[in-house]
Amino acid sequence: MDSSLNATRRARELAEIRDGVVDVLVVGLGATGAGAALDAAARGLSVAAIDAHDLAFGTSRWSSKLIHGGLRYLAGGQVGVARESAVERGVLLRHTAPHLVRAHPYLLPLTPAVRSAQARIVMAGYRLGDGLRATAGTPRPLLPGPSRLTAERALRLAPALRADGLRGALLSWDGRVVDDARLVVAIARTAAAHGARVLTRCRALTLCGDGAQVRDELTGAEFGVRARAVINATGVWAGGLSPTVELRPSRGTHLVLRPGALGGLGAGLHVPIPGERNRFALVLPQADGRIYVGLTDEPVDGPVPDVPEAPESDVAFLLDVLSSVLREPVRRADVAGAFAGLRPLLSAGDTPDAPDGGRTADLSRRHAVITSRDGVVTVVGGKLTTYRRMAEDAVDAACPTAPRSRTARLPLVGARPAPGAEARHPGVSPAHLVARYGWEAGAVQELVRRDPALGETVVAGITRAELVWAVRHEGALDVDDLLDRRTRIGLVPEDRAAALPAAEAALALGRRKGDLATPERVHEVTERDHRDKCDGDLHTGRLT
Ligand SMILES: Cc1cc2nc3c(=O)[nH]c(=O)nc-3n(C[C@H](O)[C@H](O)[C@H](O)COP(=O)(O)OP(=O)(O)OC[C@H]3O[C@@H](n4cnc5c(N)ncnc54)[C@H](O)[C@@H]3O)c2cc1C
Numbered sequence: 029m030d031s032s033l034n035a036t037r038r039a040r041e042l043a044e045i046r047d048g049v050v051d052v053l054v055v056g057l058g059a060t061g062a063g064a065a066l067d068a069a070a071r072g073l074s075v076a077a078i079d080a081h082d083l084a085f086g087t088s089r090w091s092s093k094l095i096h097g098g099l100r101y102l103a104g105g106q107v108g109v110a111r112e113s114a115v116e117r118g119v120l121l122r123h124t125a126p127h128l129v130r131a132h133p134y135l136l137p138l139t140p141a142v143r144s145a146q147a148r149i150v151m152a153g154y155r156l157g158d159g160l161r162a163t164a165g166t167p168r169p170l171l172p173g174p175s176r177l178t179a180e181r182a183l184r185l186a187p188a189l190r191a192d193g194l195r196g197a198l199l200s201w202d203g204r205v206v207d208d209a210r211l212v213v214a215i216a217r218t219a220a221a222h223g224a225r226v227l228t229r230c231r232a233l234t235l236c237g238d239g240a241q242v243r244d245e246l247t248g249a250e251f252g253v254r255a256r257a258v259i260n261a262t263g264v265w266a267g268g269l270s271p272t273v274e275l276r277p278s279r280g281t282h283l284v285l286r287p288g289a290l291g292g293l294g295a296g297l298h299v300p301i302p303g304e305r306n307r308f309a310l311v312l313p314q315a316d317g318r319i320y321v322g323l324t325d326e327p328v329d330g331p332v333p334d335v336p337e338a339p340e341s342d343v344a345f346l347l348d349v350l351s352s353v354l355r356e357p358v359r360r361a362d363v364a365g366a367f368a369g370l371r372p373l374l375s376a377g378d379t380p381d382a383p384d385g386g387r388t389a390d391l392s393r394r395h396a397v398i399t400s401r402d403g404v405v406t407v408v409g410g411k412l413t414t415y416r417r418m419a420e421d422a423v424d425a426a427c428p429t430a431p432r433s434r435t436a437r438l439p440l441v442g443a444r445p446a447p448g449a450e451a452r453h454p455g456v457s458p459a460h461l462v463a464r465y466g467w468e469a470g471a472v473q474e475l476v477r478r479d480p481a482l483g484e485t486v487v488a489g490i491t492r493a494e495l496v497w498a499v500r501h502e503g504a505l506d507v508d509d510l511l512d513r514r515t516r517i518g519l520v521p522e523d524r525a526a527a528l529p530a531a532e533a534a535l536a537l538g539r540r541k542g543d544l545a546t547p548e549r550v551h552e553v554t555e556r557d558h559r560d561k562c563d564g565d566l567h568t569g570r571l572t
Pocket residue numbers: 055056057058059060061078079080081082083084085086087088089090091092093094095096230231232233261262263264265269278279280281323368369370371372408409410411412413414
């Protein structure tokens with residue numbers, strides 16, 4: 029089945045679910061809900077999956093983008109959680125999303141504030157993490173082991189570090205997703221390719237074990253959806269639909285620094301937080317040149333907002349921590365934007381290994397699957413890295429007689445050539461597209477070949493073609509979807525303002541009737557053109 033999501037498909041499938049019964053209704057389309065929709069659809073079940081807003085509207089787009097091996101949990105003695113993370117990291121790197129998830133290096137600068145004994149303990153932890161990698165079956169070439177670098181090499185990778193007193197750095201590797209929201213889109217489209225009806229702008233008003241009352245947020249129309257099983261995957265909002273679930277959200281803030289703010293940064297940084305043991309701020313260079321700096325961990329009480337705000341106190345704290353290891357302090361003017369997300373942590377009462385009333389940083393990152401008395405299955409907690417396992421556990425609980433999960437070896441859209449079409453190898457497409465679209469890069473580039481104006485860069489390295497592609501194939505329904513989730517242009521307010529006209533133009537062009545080419549069809553055309561070109565090159569003797 030076609031993996032494309034767009035307004036036409038939404039309208040058709042919305043009409044279908046109003047009159048029918050599905051095996052599984054999934055509520056929430058973050059990583060967990062999209063994962064549950066894929067897991068259930070790949071088992072052969074009929075699925076409807078809805079989100080009140082958009083794909084990746086919630087916490088899933090506010091992560092640090094680490095696909096981590098669980099080292100932090102190992103340090104806290106949570107061996108099971110750590111191992112689960114390491115296994116799922118391997119699944120993403122090797123099988124399901126090798127086009128979106130890659131190994132990334134991190135430096136821990138050995139400044140005078142890091143004593144030698146502490147450095148030895150951290151290195152021992154890195155080695156344990158490397159052991160976990162091996163037991164999880166992830167080969168070394170995919171995720172290199174840790175090592176110690178001289179000060180000279182550390183400064184080559186991170187020239188902005190303060191050289192005075194620098195004894196070198198500890199180098200470690202972990203997984204990293206190119207963009208968390210893109211991962212969710214890929215999961216949701218893969219679910220759609222397996223027949224799931226993936227419907228954004230549909231809010232569940234109430235849930236029960238055999239369905240939900242739903243509102244189409246585009247028209248205001250309310251209707252019932254009947255289902256044999258219901259999965260609540262609404263993250264920090266889960267308690268609003270299933271009152272038996274008690275959450276204790278914690279806010280994590282990231283800064284977005286302007287490209288070049290830290291010189292030519294060739295690795296991420298783990299920056300020790302002064303006065304804390306084993307807590308580090310993260311510095312994460314992005315493909316578009318921007319640099320994210322995170323991460324706070326503050327308990328949040330009260331109603332859960334749609335989009336959390338990053339308070340100025342978090343911004344000041346992160347700037348101070350980062351500046352503590354730099355030659356020149358980072359200035360407030362280097363901060364181009366900031367974002368905050370709420371971790372859907374279970375309250376201490378729901379986590380057997382967490383001390384009652386403990387700090388949210390100490391609470392378990394383990395997920396939970398909770399079945400309410402009326403049969404609604406809620407899946408919550410966990411992390412982006414383990415979305416697949418969370419989804420599998422939720423579908424196992426909701427549909428105990430269904431066939432076993434198949435998702436551990438199921439490539440997401442873009443990880444392999446589209447079925448039924450010999451795609452051209454992504455290596456011949458522009459590198460920035462390959463990094464974000466994998467095997468679909470050629471199909472995105474084909475839009476530019478047909479209309480060269482679409483090759484123009486809008487902002488932050490994103491082309492007009494990518495915006496049109498998002499409307500036709502990735503379910504973007506408005507400019508917010510385009511700028512805040514299909515691309516991350518919106519993380520910097522001035523970039524967002526500059527890109528608005530291009531987003532509006534892309535929506536108009538993308539919706540034009542009769543031009544909704546499927547990725548499979550575009551791949552076929554691309555492959556034919558590619559063969560023609562190669563034949564031409566052979567005749568002119570240009571192919572070596
Ligand atoms: C700051 C921060 C950094 C993090 N960094 C990492 C990291 O680097 N690596 C990692 O592995 N994990 C990380 N995590 C954890 C990870 O991001 C989350 O655990 C994960 O994204 C949660 O996904 P989810 O699908 O469960 O929830 P969400 O992504 O929040 O999805 C819930 C969805 O439900 C929808 N919804 C809500 N109510 C309704 C309703 N009534 N009807 C229909 N839909 C509804 C929302 O619109 C939303 O799209 C981080 C978390 C935070 C906060």
